[in-house]
Structures are given as structure tokens and as C-alpha cells.
Amino acid sequence: GEDVEQSLFLSVREGDSSVINCTYTDSSSTYLYWYKQEPGAGLQLLTYIFSNMDMKQDQRLTVLLNKKDKHLSLRIADTQTGDSAIYFCAEDNYGQNFVFGPGTRLSVLP
Amino acid sequence: NAGVMQNPRHLVRRRGQEARLRCSPMKGHSHVYWYRQLPEEGLKFMVYLQKENIIDESGMPKERFSAEFPKEGPSILRIQQVVRGDSAAYFCASSPGTGGAFFGQGTRLTVV
Numbered sequence: 001g002e003d004v005e006q007s008l009f010l011s012v013r014e015g016d017s018s019v020i021n022c023t024y025t026d027s028s029s030t031y032l033y034w035y036k037q038e039p040g041a042g043l044q045l046l047t048y049i050f051s052n053m054d055m056k057q058d059q060r061l062t063v064l065l066n067k068k069d070k071h072l073s074l075r076i077a078d079t080q081t082g083d084s085a086i087y088f089c090a091e092d093n094y095g096q097n098f099v100f101g102p103g104t105r106l107s108v109l110p
Numbered sequence: 111n112a113g114v115m116q117n118p119r120h121l122v123r124r125r126g127q128e129a130r131l132r133c134s135p136m137k138g139h140s141h142v143y144w145y146r147q148l149p150e151e152g153l154k155f156m157v158y159l160q161k162e163n164i165i166d167e168s169g170m171p172k173e174r175f176s177a178e179f180p181k182e183g184p185s186i187l188r189i190q191q192v193v194r195g196d197s198a199a200y201f202c203a204s205s206p207g208t209g210g211a212f213f214g215q216g217t218r219l220t221v222v
Contacts, residue, residue, distance in 0.1 A: 033210055042114075042201055043153075043213040088153065097166050098143060098203070098211055102152035 004101035006089055011107045018076040020104045022089030025070060029091040032065060034074045037086045037103070046074075046087075076106075084108045112136070114204050115184075116214035123192045123221050131187040131217045135204030142185045143203045143211055144170075144177060153201065159185060192221045 003025045012018045024032065029051055035043040049056045049063045049072075056063045062075040076083055086103040115134040123129050135142050140161050145153040155169040159179035170177065174192075179185040189196055199218050203211035 030208065031210065035213075042215040043203075045210050045212060048210045092211075097155055097158055097168075099155065100145075100153040 004089055004091060004099050006087075006101040006104045008102060009105050009107070011109060012079050013109050014079060014081060016079055018074075018079045018083070018106055018108075020074045020076075020087050020089075020106065022072040022074075022101055023070055024072065024089070024091045024099075024101075026091055026099070027067075027070065031092055032063075032072050033090040033092070033098070034061075034063065034072075035088040035090060035100075037088065039085075043088065079106075079108050081108045081110065114202055114212055114214035116200075116202050116217050118217060119215060121217055121219045123219065125193060125221055126191050129189040129192050129196070129219055129221075131189075131200050131202075131219070132184045133187070133202030133204075133214060134184040135202075136212055139204035139206050139212075141205040141207055141211075142179050143205070144185070144187050145201045145203065147199045147201060147216075149198075156187070156200075189219075192219075194221050197221045 006022045031048050033048040034046045036046050037043050047058050060077045064073045086105050088103045089101040090098050092098045117132050142159045144156040147153050157170045157177045158166040174190045176188045197220050199216045201216045203213045205211040
């Protein structure tokens with residue numbers, strides 16, 4: 001079955017880079033996603049990468065995909081206190097049944 | 111283009127009552143997903159629907175839970191005879207088919 005794993009916690013200092021890692025098992029995933037959830041809120045789609053790409057950059061966000069190792073990462077440059085949230089990695093299979101990881105709780109220290 | 115709308119945002123039910131959660135997808139989206147999030151936990155898939163069809167309900171308990179997405183109107187997640195363990199945040203997401211799912215703000219169900 002499909003499974004997505006992430007480390008549960010990450011702490012960084014304000015201004016540093018954050019790297020959140022994710023591994024997945026479904027090699028037929030079409031897209032892989034990163035979502036952000038702030039306390040008491042829904043999930044915000046941050047970015048996504050098509051499975052035949054290996055990198056995507058969007059302002060402070062860089063997504064790296066290693067399809068061979070089924071490893072996805074999200075790098076946030078110049079991390080700010082407003083970036084403190086839970087970050088979910090997710091995969092899909094042609095749009096069916098998005099599978100989410102457990103989420104990585106990012107804490108940004110002043 | 112309004113985002114995914116869920117209502118109510120907060121719902122309190124006594125044990126044994128019914129809970130009805132509504133989700134209006136984004137305009138032009140015909141795919142709807144329901145997820146449950148327990149406190150301090152990740153998202154668990156419940157059901158995936160397209161208009162008038164249940165595509166995958168493998169994550170939904172067989173008893174007391176049902177979902178629909180009629181031709182007209184919002185998608186409804188119905189929980190009958192609620193128990194304390196049903197207390198959670200229920201998120202709906204919609205998608206045009208590819209490129210990601212967009213989430214609503216969730217309905218927080220509390221069973222007392």
C-alpha cells in the first residue's frame with residue numbers, strides 16, 4: 001500500500017534555511033505536494049512537483065525530488081517566524097486518493 | 111473564484127445525534143475528498159467522490175458514516191449516532207483532477 005513518511009519535528013533559527021524531508025512508496029505517483037497547516041486552519045497548497053521533474057523553485061521554496069530513492073524535500077530559505085507551521089508531504093496517483101505524511105512541525109526560533 | 115467552502119466551521123453534537131458536514135468545492139472542480147484529522151495527528155483519507163459517484167471509500171468506517179456528492183449542491187459527510195471518538199477536524203478538498211487538491215478550513219466536530 002501507499003505510505004508517506006516524514007520526521008515529526010524540526011527547529012531552526014530565524015534567517016536559517018529549513019529542510020523538510022519526506023519519503024514515499026508509490027512509484028506511480030503523478031505529482032508530489034507540499035502543504036502548510038497553521039494552527040486551527042486548513043491546509044494550504046504551497047507547491048507541487050510533477051514526478052518527472054527533479055527540482056522546482058518558487059521564491060523562497062525549493063523542492064527536490066529523487067525519484068530513484070523516492071525522496072522529496074522542501075527547502076525554505078531565510079526562514080521566518082511566520083513559517084512556523086506543520087508541513088505535510090503528499091502524493092497522488094492520477095488524482096485519486098491523495099496520501100499524506102504525518103506532518104513535520106517546524107518551529108522557528110528567534 | 112471562492113475557495114473550498116465548508117460549513118459549519120464548528121459543530122457540537124451529543125452522543126447519539128447525527129452530524130452533517132457540508133462542502134462546496136471550488137468552481138469547476140468535480141473531485142471531492144474528505145479527510146479526518148485527530149488532534150496532534152496527520153490527515154487520514156476517508157472518501158473520494160466525483161459527481162454522483164463514490165470512487166474510493168476505503169478510508170471510511172463501514173458503519174455510521176456515509177458521503178454523497180449530488181449532481182446539484184454540496185458534498186455531504188454524514189455521521190450517524192456520533193460517539194466521542196468521532197470528535198476531530200474534518201477537511202474537505204476539491205480538485206479539477208490533476209495539479210493538487212485545495213482544502214477548506216475544516217469542520218471541527220465536538221461530541222459531548
